[in-house]
Amino acid sequence: MPIDRALLEIEDLNAWYGESHVLHGISFDVREGETLSLIGRNGAGKTTTLRAILGIVRNRTGVIRFRGEDLTVIPLHAIARRGLGYVPEERGIFASLTVAENLVLPPVVKDGGMSEEEIYELFPNLAERRSSQGTKLSGGEQQMLAIARILRTGANVILLDEPTEGLAPVIVERIGEVLQLLKARGMTIILVEQNFHFARKLADRYVVVEHGSAIDYFGASELDAKMAGLAEQLGV
Amino acid sequence: MSIAARQGEGRVGIRTGFNLLVIVASAIAALVAPFVIYPVFLMNVLCFALFASAFNLLIGFVGLLSFGHAAFFGAAAYVTAHAAKVWGLPTELAILVGALAAAALGLVVGFLAIRRQGIYFSMITLALAQMFYFICLEVPFTHGEDGIQGVPRGTLLGLINLDNNLALYFVVLAIVAAGHFAIWRIVRSPFGNILKAIRDNEPRAISLGYNADSYKLRAFVLSAGLAGLAGGTNAIVFQLATLTGVQWQSSGEVILMTLLGGIGTLTGPPIGAAITVGLQTYLAALDFPVTVLIGLIFVVCVLLFRRGVAGEILAYMRKRG
Numbered sequence: 157m158p159i160d161r162a163l164l165e166i167e168d169l170n171a172w173y174g175e176s177h178v179l180h181g182i183s184f185d186v187r188e189g190e191t192l193s194l195i196g197r198n199g200a201g202k203t204t205t206l207r208a209i210l211g212i213v214r215n216r217t218g219v220i221r222f223r224g225e226d227l228t229v230i231p232l233h234a235i236a237r238r239g240l241g242y243v244p245e246e247r248g249i250f251a252s253l254t255v256a257e258n259l260v261l262p263p264v265v266k267d268g269g270m271s272e273e274e275i276y277e278l279f280p281n282l283a284e285r286r287s288s289q290g291t292k293l294s295g296g297e298q299q300m301l302a303i304a305r306i307l308r309t310g311a312n313v314i315l316l317d318e319p320t321e322g323l324a325p326v327i328v329e330r331i332g333e334v335l336q337l338l339k340a341r342g343m344t345i346i347l348v349e350q351n352f353h354f355a356r357k358l359a360d361r362y363v364v365v366e367h368g369s370a371i372d373y374f375g376a377s378e379l380d381a382k383m384a385g386l387a388e389q390l391g392v
Numbered sequence: 393m394s395i396a397a398r399q400g401e402g403r404v405g406i407r408t409g410f411n412l413l414v415i416v417a418s419a420i421a422a423l424v425a426p427f428v429i430y431p432v433f434l435m436n437v438l439c440f441a442l443f444a445s446a447f448n449l450l451i452g453f454v455g456l457l458s459f460g461h462a463a464f465f466g467a468a469a470y471v472t473a474h475a476a477k478v479w480g481l482p483t484e485l486a487i488l489v490g491a492l493a494a495a496a497l498g499l500v501v502g503f504l505a506i507r508r509q510g511i512y513f514s515m516i517t518l519a520l521a522q523m524f525y526f527i528c529l530e531v532p533f534t535h536g537e538d539g540i541q542g543v544p545r546g547t548l549l550g551l552i553n554l555d556n557n558l559a560l561y562f563v564v565l566a567i568v569a570a571g572h573f574a575i576w577r578i579v580r581s582p583f584g585n586i587l588k589a590i591r592d593n594e595p596r597a598i599s600l601g602y603n604a605d606s607y608k609l610r611a612f613v614l615s616a617g618l619a620g621l622a623g624g625t626n627a628i629v630f631q632l633a634t635l636t637g638v639q640w641q642s643s644g645e646v647i648l649m650t651l652l653g654g655i656g657t658l659t660g661p662p663i664g665a666a667i668t669v670g671l672q673t674y675l676a677a678l679d680f681p682v683t684v685l686i687g688l689i690f691v692v693c694v695l696l697f698r699r700g701v702a703g704e705i706l707a708y709m710r711k712r713g
Contacts, residue, residue, distance in 0.1 A: 210599055212595060231603065232598050232599070233599075233601055233602055233603040233604070234601075235599075235601075236599060236600055236601030237601045242600075244596070244599075248593055248596035248599075250588065250589045250592045250593060250596070250597075252588045252591070252592055253585055253588060253589065253592075257585050261582075261586065261589055261600065262600040262601060263602065265601060305600075309600075309601070
């Protein structure tokens with residue numbers, strides 16, 4: 157159940173890739189326990205927003221405040237230790253480690269993370285392949301592993317970038333079920349997703365991103381009224 | 393269990409099987425060898441095997457190509473020689489002091505070098521190692537071109553006279569085996585997995601919460617310390633520490649040994665060291681310049697078996713298994 161308190165505040169965030177100005181003062185906030193979906197066309201700046209929050213895009217200005225703390229001034233590796241878990245679009249499974257090693261690699265940052273047994277119960281495919289090399293997994297299994305390893309750390313905010321991209325419908329459904337479960341457990345989720353039909357089953361609120369800024373904000377209850385406009389804006 | 397899972401386990405099995413086979417064969421060979429082959433030559437091979445493995449810890453498991461590792465090998469040789477000869481420290485303590493000095497030097501060089509990546513990292517390590525070479529040339533305690541000569545081999549724990557080549561051989565064997573065991577433990581530990589993760593995808597390892605620079609520095613210091621263990625032991629074996637140990641050619645040689653044996657494999661660097669030191673020793677009597685021959689072997693290695701001897705064997709076994 158969402159609690160009305162800003163956990164993560166983004167104000168006037170600008171970011172650059174070299175000379176290219178990608179984020180133009182995007183602002184939004186995320187409340188504890190809610191699922192926020194960033195929606196927008198390809199190249200609108202959704203992924204860059206996540207990467208700028210986590211400091212992967214270093215060239216950025218603006219305010220990124222997590223539980224009142226300015227994230228722009230702390231070292232990159234310390235951001236994950238505050239409890240923000242990132243599942244990147246490319247999944248980032250380590251090639252030379254096995255599934256089990258990939259799973260236990262991230263440091264435990266908070267109490268309350270899932271145990272390895274719980275995770276293997278949630279993802280039986282991973283249990284079966286725990287001694288396989290990370291890169292020998294299918295796309296769906298890599299995605300599950302990328303999510304699974306964040307669950308062990310106790311992170312209570314998860315930033316997901318296109319978790320369903322290129323995956324079979326049955327896998328997409330499974331990932332949807334897992335995210336529903338995390339939501340029910342009170343996890344705060346920031347979801348960047350092209351698959352609008354997937355996002356709408358999960359999201360409590362939406363931020364529409366266009367040309368590197370937020371052009372609209374609305375809650376799940378307003379979605380139906382917004383659908384016609386969104387279809388035009390996003391081409392869904 | 394699925395086929396893929398079994399294949400994954402099979403691969404791990406092949407690697408473990410191969411490593412086990414090499415360990416058992418090496419252990420038997422190492423125990424018999426000094427009765428057949430000149431022990432001083434064998435001790436030289438062992439020291440360079442440890443040096444190459446220490447270097448491989450950095451390039452093979454962290455992905456950092458240090459072009460200045462001779463500084464650690466040579467620095468430890470000087471410190472061990474000085475400690476044994478001038479301070480009169482017992483042999484085992486002199487070697488330990490040498491290794492610690494190399495680790496301390498590694499902390500300084502690593503602290504400066506890990507801030508850069510790729511070729512810039514290599515160039516910084518080379519530049520700092522060259523600076524260190526000139527320091528060694530100038531400071532009085534190294535005795536310049538003469539080096540520190542007549543280093544006493546001493547005794548082991550005051551009990552066994554190490555002037556006996558055979559006795560010293562088994563001490564060197566124990567030191568080198570302990571060094572390799574340490575590397576094996578490091579590589580297979582959770583710390584080793586973090587190093588491999590940084591090598592595979594550094595930004596990702598950072599975004600998971602690891603301070604990559606700090607881990608790289610720790611690996612650098614460990615590698616320098618182990619290279620120092622090899623250098624200090626070598627100084628005791630030859631009763632000598634000279635500029636040869638710290639010059640850039642030694643840094644080049646250790647790269648060659650590791651490449652020849654197989655980067656990123658645990659068994660490769662000792663194999664590469666044995667081949668290189670063997671060629672240097674047995675071809676030294678020929679009129680043909682050894683460096684040219686070793687250069688040719690290097691070219692052949694790069695062209696025909698880029699994974700190195702151990703790397704190729706492992707790849708072959710994986711293909712068959």
